[in-house]
Amino acid sequence: MVVVVDKNLPQEKVEKIISELNRNGFDVHKSTGEKYIILGALGVQPGFDIRKIKMLEGVIDVFRITEPYKLASRRFKAEKTIVKVNDIEIGGNEIVVIAGPCSVENENQIMKLAEIIKSLGAKILRGGAFKPRTSPYSFQGLGEEGLKLLRKAGDKFGLSVITEIIEPSHFELIEKYTDIFQVGSRNMYNYPLLRLLGASKKPVMLKRGMSATIDEWLMSAEYILAGGNPNVILCERGIRTFDTSLRNTFDLSAIVTAHEKSHLPVCADPSHAVGYRDKIIPMARAAVAAGTDALMVEVHHDPDNALSDGPQALLPDQFSELMIQIKEIAKVIGKKI
Ligand code: PEP
Ligand code: MN
Numbered sequence: 001m002v003v004v005v006d007k008n009l010p011q012e013k014v015e016k017i018i019s020e021l022n023r024n025g026f027d028v029h030k031s032t033g034e035k036y037i038i039l040g041a042l043g044v045q046p047g048f049d050i051r052k053i054k055m056l057e058g059v060i061d062v063f064r065i066t067e068p069y070k071l072a073s074r075r076f077k078a079e080k081t082i083v084k085v086n087d088i089e090i091g092g093n094e095i096v097v098i099a100g101p102c103s104v105e106n107e108n109q110i111m112k113l114a115e116i117i118k119s120l121g122a123k124i125l126r127g128g129a130f131k132p133r134t135s136p137y138s139f140q141g142l143g144e145e146g147l148k149l150l151r152k153a154g155d156k157f158g159l160s161v162i163t164e165i166i167e168p169s170h171f172e173l174i175e176k177y178t179d180i181f182q183v184g185s186r187n188m189y190n191y192p193l194l195r196l197l198g199a200s201k202k203p204v205m206l207k208r209g210m211s212a213t214i215d216e217w218l219m220s221a222e223y224i225l226a227g228g229n230p231n232v233i234l235c236e237r238g239i240r241t242f243d244t245s246l247r248n249t250f251d252l253s254a255i256v257t258a259h260e261k262s263h264l265p266v267c268a269d270p271s272h273a274v275g276y277r278d279k280i281i282p283m284a285r286a287a288v289a290a291g292t293d294a295l296m297v298e299v300h301h302d303p304d305n306a307l308s309d310g311p312q313a314l315l316p317d318q319f320s321e322l323m324i325q326i327k328e329i330a331k332v333i334g335k336k337i
Contacts, residue, residue, distance in 0.1 A: 001026070001050065001062060001063065001064055001065060002065060003038070003039040004038060004061045005017060005059055009057070014058065017053070017056050018030070018039065020052070020053065021039065021041045024045070024048065025043055028042070029042060044066050044070070046068050050064060067215065069218045071225035072222045072232075072261075073218075073261065073263075074261060076263075079263060081264050082265070083231045083232070083233050084203075085180055085203055086179060088124065090203075091233075091293045093334075095288060095292065095294065095295060095330055095335055096294040096295075097117075097121060097122040097123060097294070097296075097323070098122065098124040098125075099122040099125070099126065099299045100113055100117060100299060101113055101127050103139060103306075103309075104127040104128065104141070104142055104149050105306070106149070107149050109301075109302075110125075110127055110149045110150060113125075113127075113300065113301060114153035114156065114157045114159055116299070116301065116319070117319065118157040118158065122159070123160065124160045125153060125154050125159040125161045126162050126163070126296060126298070127149075127153075128141050129141045129146030129147045129163050130143060130146075132166045139307040147163060147177040148177065150178075154179075161179050162181075164182040164184050165181050165182070166187060166193075167190075167193065171196055171197075178202065180203045181200065182204075182207065183197065185208065185237055185272070186209075186210075188208060188217065188220050189209060189216075191223060194220055194223035197227070198223060198224045198229045199228060199229065202229075203231035204229060205267060206235060207235045208237060208239065215261075217258075218261060218262055232264050233265050233266070233267050234262070234264050234265070234266045234267065235266070236250075236266065237272040238250050238251065238273025238274065239251050246275055247276070247312070248275065249273070250283055250287075252268075252283075252287065253290075254266075255268060255290040255291055256291060266291075267292060267295065268287035268288075268294070268296070269297070270297065271298040271309070272298075272312070277314055277315070280322070284297060285326060288333075288337075297319065298313045300314075301315070301316055303315065
């Protein structure tokens with residue numbers, strides 16, 4: 001941390017800042033320039049609240065030089081993390097495609113979709129059983145029945161499965177059925193849930209909150225990592241901005257920024273980001289070109305009658321076209337699908 005102090009500050013007040021830094025566990029290196037006194041506060045303390053120093057008399061500014069997260073940071077671990085899900089590796093040279101409906105609706109639906117996505121090259125089947133809906137009157141998911149059907153479809157077609165956990169009390173139930181826990185956008189700040197998932201052996205896909213900065217997103221990942229679970233996948237799913245043309249704004253640059261700041265693998269979810277099926281293929285191409293490690297898309301054979309997110313579900317033919325196109329894009333950047 002670097003503390004910039006007014007050079008005209010009386011000596012005893014400068015000493016007061018230094019002793020405050022010492023009291024908080026920092027060693028201080030002082031250098032005096034033409035206009036400012038620069039105090040180098042040495043010692044990495046990810047949880048330190050820099051406002052404690054910013055508010056002291058004579059302090060002009062305080063800059064962090066280490067991130068507030070540690071375990072999620074590239075500085076802490078330079079080599080990329082590969083998250084293993086059964087025989088699948090997320091974060092390696094192969095881009096993993098996750099596909100399926102927004103919600104598990106019935107056996108026929110999930111079986112049909114599992115067969116389609118498997119035949120087109122997806123590795124992981126998605127499907128919500130507990131849905132965090134914006135309206136309490138919307139379909140909330142089939143609950144345990146949905147989990148059973150998702151597992152059954154995954155097992156039948158040789159697909160791993162991912163489903164969302166929305167509250168801590170569902171942990172044991174969902175852990176029985178899923179290969180990956182999904183933490184949705186609305187729960188990125190649910191710290192008790194994150195702590196609980198830190199104690200799990202199963203991988204966690206952490207979606208970015210709709211108004212979360214990248215550092216806040218990585219701080220949430222830190223909760224899971226600090227709990228002892230190293231298998232975290234970040235997922236960019238669009239953020240809220242001033243523009244309302246689409247469902248959200250797909251922050252493609254988050255893929256490169258997350259890779260720069262963190263060693264954790266990144267997944268891109270263009271479905272929730274743009275919200276309309278005709279825009280998913282170009283955005284999926286862009287996410288692959290930007291270096292995503294995994295891609296998650298919603299697919300439905302009868303989206304007009306889907307119980308949630310029908311407008312953004314790709315039809316099977318569109319999903320097939322998407323797979324053909326992203327395979328070509330992957331080659332250009334030395335990856336495969
Ligand atoms: C979902 O994946 O179905 C979902 C609810 O996503 P998000 O949390 O990104 O809105
Ligand atoms: Mn959805």
